[in-house]
Amino acid sequence: MGRGVSGATVVMSRNKFIIYIGILGLLIAAGYGVWSTLEVGGELVLSGVVEADDIHVGSKIGGRVLKVAAKEGQGVKAGDILVLLEPYELNASLAESRASLKQAEAKLAELVAGYRKEEIDQAKADWLAGKVQHENAERFRRRMGDLIERELISHQDYDDAKAKAEEAEQRMKSAKERHDLLLAGTRHEEVSQARASVEMARARVEILKTQLDETVIRAPVDAVVEVLDLEPGDLVGAGKPVATLLRTNDLWVRAYLPEKRLGYVQPGLKVKIRVDSFPQKNFSGTVRRVNRQAEFTPRNVQTTEERVLQVFQTEVVIEDPDRLLRPGMNADVFIPKTSS
CATH class of the missing domain: 2.40.50.100 (RNA polymerase II/Efflux pump adaptor protein, barrel-sandwich hybrid domain)
Structure with missing residues (x-):
C-alpha cells in the first residue's frame, strides 16, 4: 500500500516539473529571457543589458x-x-594657393597706395610738354590767320596750321587727364575688383586648410x-x-517595460541599477526615454491576454564615475512602484 502512495507521489512530482518547464518555455517565448520584469518588495525590476552609443568616424x-x-x-x-x-597633393595645392593669395594682396596694396611718384612726375612732364607744343601751334595758327586775311597764303596753308594746333591741343588734354588721374589715385572699381580677387584667393586657402585637416581622423x-x-x-x-567607437562615458541600460507598468516610469525618473559583476554595488541612473511605440506585438491586439505581452523599450542612463561598467553586462533597473 505504501509503495502505491510513493508511486503516485512520483507521478505528481513529474507532472509538476513538466508544468513548470512549460511555463518557463512560455515566459521565454513571450520575451522574458534577457528582458524580464519582476516585482521585488515595493520595487519594479526591469532586466536589461548595459549598452554604449556607437560613433562612426x-x-x-x-x-x-x-x-x-x-x-x-x-x-x-x-x-x-x-x-x-x-x-601630399593637398600640401602642394595649399602652397600654390598661398602664393596666389600673396600676389593678389600685393596688387591690392599697390592700388590702395596709389601710383608711384615716378609715374606721376612723368605724366606731369608729358602734360607740360604738350602744353608748350599747343601754345606754339596756336601762335602759329594765329599768325597764319593774319596772313590769310591779307591774302598772302593759301587757304590750305591756314587749314594745315589750324589742324596742327587742334592736334596739339588734344594731346595736351590727354596728357593733362592722365596726370590728373594718377594724381587722384586708383579708381574705386579697380580697388573693388582687387579686393574680390584677394577674398577668392583667401577662401581657396581656407578650403584647402580644412581639407588638409580632414586627412587627420x-x-x-x-x-x-x-x-x-x-x-x-x-x-x-x-x-x-573608417572606424566605429563605443562612447564609454555615456553608458545606458536598454530594458523593456510592460504596458501595465507604464504609469510607473517617465523620463527624468531617478532609479537604482545593479549588475551581475558588482552585485553589492548600487549605481544611480536616470530614465532617458520610454518609447511611444509598443514592441513584441506581431499584429493588432484582439484580446486582453495579448495586451499583456506588449512592452515599451526604455533607456536608462547610468552614472559610472569609476568606469566600472562595460557594454554587454547584464543589469537590473529597480523602479519604486510609488513613482507614479
Missing part, C-alpha cells in the same frame, strides 16, 4: 591611408589620432575602438566611416 574628403594610429579594443581620448591619410570623444580594419595604402571613400 571618417573623413569628408577620403584618400589613401598613410598610418593607422589605433587598434581595436584600445581606449582613446577625445582628439587622439586614429588614422592619417596622405596629405581623430576621436571626437573619449571612447573605445570597436571596429578599425585598415592598413597603410588602403583607399578610404569620402564621407565613409
Whole structure:
C-alpha cells in the first residue's frame, strides 16, 4: 500500500516539473529571457543589458591611408589620432594657393597706395610738354590767320596750321587727364575688383586648410575602438566611416517595460541599477526615454491576454564615475512602484 502512495507521489512530482518547464518555455517565448520584469518588495525590476552609443568616424574628403594610429579594443581620448591619410597633393595645392593669395594682396596694396611718384612726375612732364607744343601751334595758327586775311597764303596753308594746333591741343588734354588721374589715385572699381580677387584667393586657402585637416581622423570623444580594419595604402571613400567607437562615458541600460507598468516610469525618473559583476554595488541612473511605440506585438491586439505581452523599450542612463561598467553586462533597473 505504501509503495502505491510513493508511486503516485512520483507521478505528481513529474507532472509538476513538466508544468513548470512549460511555463518557463512560455515566459521565454513571450520575451522574458534577457528582458524580464519582476516585482521585488515595493520595487519594479526591469532586466536589461548595459549598452554604449556607437560613433562612426571618417573623413569628408577620403584618400589613401598613410598610418593607422589605433587598434581595436584600445581606449582613446577625445582628439587622439586614429588614422592619417596622405596629405601630399593637398600640401602642394595649399602652397600654390598661398602664393596666389600673396600676389593678389600685393596688387591690392599697390592700388590702395596709389601710383608711384615716378609715374606721376612723368605724366606731369608729358602734360607740360604738350602744353608748350599747343601754345606754339596756336601762335602759329594765329599768325597764319593774319596772313590769310591779307591774302598772302593759301587757304590750305591756314587749314594745315589750324589742324596742327587742334592736334596739339588734344594731346595736351590727354596728357593733362592722365596726370590728373594718377594724381587722384586708383579708381574705386579697380580697388573693388582687387579686393574680390584677394577674398577668392583667401577662401581657396581656407578650403584647402580644412581639407588638409580632414586627412587627420581623430576621436571626437573619449571612447573605445570597436571596429578599425585598415592598413597603410588602403583607399578610404569620402564621407565613409573608417572606424566605429563605443562612447564609454555615456553608458545606458536598454530594458523593456510592460504596458501595465507604464504609469510607473517617465523620463527624468531617478532609479537604482545593479549588475551581475558588482552585485553589492548600487549605481544611480536616470530614465532617458520610454518609447511611444509598443514592441513584441506581431499584429493588432484582439484580446486582453495579448495586451499583456506588449512592452515599451526604455533607456536608462547610468552614472559610472569609476568606469566600472562595460557594454554587454547584464543589469537590473529597480523602479519604486510609488513613482507614479
